[in-house]
Amino acid sequence: VSQDVLVDLIRAPDVPSRNALVLGEDAGLAGRALARINPAVIDALNLPLIAKGVVVTNTGPLAARVGVRRGDVIAAINDDVIADPKDVALALRGARRWVRLDVLRGSGRVQLRFRL
Numbered sequence: 703v704s705q706d707v708l709v710d711l712i713r714a715p716d717v718p719s720r721n722a723l724v725l726g727e728d729a730g731l732a733g734r735a736l737a738r739i740n741p742a743v744i745d746a747l748n749l750p751l752i753a754k755g756v757v758v759t760n761t762g763p764l765a766a767r768v769g770v771r772r773g774d775v776i777a778a779i780n781d782d783v784i785a786d787p788k789d790v791a792l793a794l795r796g797a798r799r800w801v802r803l804d805v806l807r808g809s810g811r812v813q814l815r816f817r818l
Contacts, residue, residue: 716742722759723787730794730801730818733762734770736787747773753806756784768803768816775806794818 720737737743739753747757758765758774776784779793780802794801803814 714741714745716740721787723791724760725762725791725794728795729791730797731762731765731768731770733760734758734765735760735762736776736790738786739775749773749775750809756787756790769812769814770803770805771807773807774812776803777806777811778804 718738718740720740720743722735722737725732725734725736735758736756737759739749739755739757743749743757743759744751744753747759749757753775756776758770758772758776761770761772776790778784779790780797782789782793784790784793797818799817801816801818803816805812805814
């Protein structure tokens with residue numbers, strides 16, 4: 703005998719904090735919005751359940767020009783591992799002329815290179 707069961711679902715928890723950040727003019731790629739990945743961010747952006755780190759929530763006008771997309775997970779900038787949105791701002795401020803961005807996109811890894 704089969705029986706239907708009704709289960710109430712709860713929203714994905716928004717912890718730890720997203721530490722959402724929009725990059726300013728001093729960090730390069732101004733206007734790009736970032737967030738630390740948590741269960742609510744995974745749900746909102748349809749990311750893989752194992753996603754960790756920092757995700758692009760809005761490319762802004764400049765990041766899209768160099769190939770950055772909404773939903774890209776930033777793994778590293780110039781070999782500096784990224785764990786928090788503030789790490790992105792610091793890495794871009796410390797970058798010289800060229801930037802190498804290692805991102806996870808879908809099930810693949812992409813490397814973007816551009817000049818500031």
